[in-house]
Every structure is written in structure tokens, then in C-alpha cells.
Amino acid sequence: MSTLRLALVQLAVGAQKAANLANARSKVLEAARAGAQMVVLPECFNSPYGTQYFAQYAEEVGAGGPCGESTEALARMAQEASVYLVGGSIPERAGGDLFNTCTVWGPDGAQLAKHRKVHLFDIDFPGKIVFRESEVLQPGDALTEFGTPWGRFGVGICYDMRFPEMAMVAARRGCIAMLYPGAFNTTTGPLHWELLLRARAVDNQIFTAACSPARDLAATYHAWGHSTIVDPYARVLATTAEAPDIVYGDLDLDLVADARRSVPVTTQRRFDLYPDVAKQ
Numbered sequence: 136m137s138t139l140r141l142a143l144v145q146l147a148v149g150a151q152k153a154a155n156l157a158n159a160r161s162k163v164l165e166a167a168r169a170g171a172q173m174v175v176l177p178e179c180f181n182s183p184y185g186t187q188y189f190a191q192y193a194e195e196v197g198a199g200g201p202c203g204e205s206t207e208a209l210a211r212m213a214q215e216a217s218v219y220l221v222g223g224s225i226p227e228r229a230g231g232d233l234f235n236t237c238t239v240w241g242p243d244g245a246q247l248a249k250h251r252k253v254h255l256f257d258i259d260f261p262g263k264i265v266f267r268e269s270e271v272l273q274p275g276d277a278l279t280e281f282g283t284p285w286g287r288f289g290v291g292i293c294y295d296m297r298f299p300e301m302a303m304v305a306a307r308r309g310c311i312a313m314l315y316p317g318a319f320n321t322t323t324g325p326l327h328w329e330l331l332l333r334a335r336a337v338d339n340q341i342f343t344a345a346c347s348p349a350r351d352l353a354a355t356y357h358a359w360g361h362s363t364i365v366d367p368y369a370r371v372l373a374t375t376a377e378a379p380d381i382v383y384g385d386l387d388l389d390l391v392a393d394a395r396r397s398v399p400v401t402t403q404r405r406f407d408l409y410p411d412v413a414k415q
């Protein structure tokens with residue numbers, strides 16, 4: 136189990152939820168036919184991305200199995216394709232609250248994890264973009280990992296990748312990769328998307344991957360695209376532009392130990408000098 140074929144489905148997401156689910160299914164099956172063993176879908180894969188849409192597209196999301204149209208579809212497609220499926224994210228309704236939530240499914244269709252976006256995307260980039268998820272969403276309150284035959288994986292959603300502590304804690308707990316369904320935009324994407332993925336990778340000597348929706352210039356939010364996989368040396372292993380695509384990467388898992396042997400920062404930390412940094 137020292138190589139993993141990972142696929143990121145850069146999906147064209149539109150206004151019809153049923154069409155988004157059907158399109159996701161067909162791309163997950165296509166990735167599986169191409170040998171993918173784990174597939175990642177984008178942030179907000181069943182709905183356009185925007186605070187005005189979340190309530191309309193929201194569904195309940197269980198922790199122990201499917202309970203709405205989208206999670207039922209995810210469980211079925213993981214099983215049909217026989218892959219580990221990181222099911223992007225969907226707007227989740229829980230009581231009176233809404234969350235931005237990722238679910239993870241095993242090849243038998245069992246639910247392995249549920250992550251609610253912890254850091255909400257609230258920015259004001261003068262003259263470029265104002266976005267405030269917190270106007271309609273609540274933040275999650277837990278970090279998320281799941282186990283596979285290849286090792287443990289951490290999950291974050293988009294803006295979560297800006298917070299190094301999250302990836303650092305996952306790596307110190309033994310995760311070999313951080314996976315981020317994400318939808319950066321045409322302002323922050325060119326500035327920071329690849330930089331952040333490579334930074335999280337080099338700091339922690341893990342793989343990182345982020346899966347975006349394809350860009351739709353008719354939508355209210357223009358996703359950056361550029362779904363990307365980075366290795367533990369912070370090299371870009373696979374990437375794409377903004378059109379619908381599937382990005383494949385063959386992850387040589389020995390590279391995690393290899394990078395840590397070559398540049399042994401994991402054993403050289405000086406917690407005596409920064410004791411307030413979580414030593415997990």
C-alpha cells in the first residue's frame with residue numbers, strides 16, 4: 136500500500152442539484168475507471184457557491200450514514216465506484232443552523248467522517264471581493280481525520296487551509312495528507328491557492344490536495360479552479376487550469392518518511408522556546 140492514486144474532480148457546478156449529483160456520479164465513476172482509489176469532490180458541489188444559495192440547497196447530514204439526497208448519492212457513488220470518496224462539501228441544515236459540511240465515505244458506502252468548516256470565509260478585499268459566510272453559516276467546532284489502508288488523512292474546507300495550526304495538528308497526530316475541498320476565487324486564487332498548499336505541505340512534510348469547482352463566468356462567484364496535488368517536498372504533483380477536469384496524482388507514500396529523513400524538522404522543533412504552541 137505504498138502508492139495511492141488520488142483523483143480531484145474539478146466539477147462544473149450549476150443551479151440544478153439533481154444535475155450536479157448526476158454529474159458528480161459520472162465523474163467519480165470515470166476516475167475509478169482510470170484507477171483512482173480515492174476521489175475528492177469540490178466545496179459546495181451540489182449547489183452554486185454563495186450565501187444566498189445555502190439555505191435553499193441545505194440538507195440534513197448525519198454522522199453515521201446518509202440522511203439526505205446528497206449524502207445518499209455520495210454513499211451510493213463511493214460504493215458503486217469502490218473508492219474512498221471525500222464528498223466535497225454541501226450546505227448542511229441542523230435545527231435552525233446552517234454549516235458548510237464535508238462527508239467522507241468508504242468503498243463499502245459507510246460514512247467515515249463528517250467535517251464542518253471550522254474557519255468561515257469572511258473577507259473584505261477592497262475593490263475586489265467581499266464575502267461573509269458568517270452571515271448565514273455557523274462554524275464547526277472539531278478537527279477531522281479518517282483512516283484508510285494507506286494511512287490517516289486530515290480534512291479541511293477551503294478557507295481552513297489558511298490556518299497552519301489545523302494541518303500541523305493533523306500531521307502531528309500522524310496524518311500523511313490534508314485534503315481540502317475548496318473554492319478560492321479569481322482575486323485570492325492567483326495570490327495564495329498554490330502557495331498555501333505548498334506551505335502546508337512543506338511545514339508538515341505531508342501531501343496536500345485541494346479540489347475546486349470549475350469556473351463558471353455566468354455564476355455570481357467565479358471559482359479559481361486549479362485543483363492541485365502537492366507532495367511532502369512541496370512539489371506540485373498534478374494541477375489543472377479552470378475548466379472542468381479530473382486531476383490525477385500517484386502518491387508515493389514513502390515520500391513522507393523520505394522528506395522527514397532528508398530535512399528532519401519534525402524532530403528538531405524547540406518547544407522549549409515556543410511552549411504555547413500546541414504540542415499534539
Ligand SMILES: NC(=O)CCC(=O)C(=O)O
Nearest residue numbers: 256293294318319320323
Ligand atoms: N470558499 C472559501 O473558503 C474561499 C476561500 C478563499 O477564497 C480564500 O482566499 O481564502
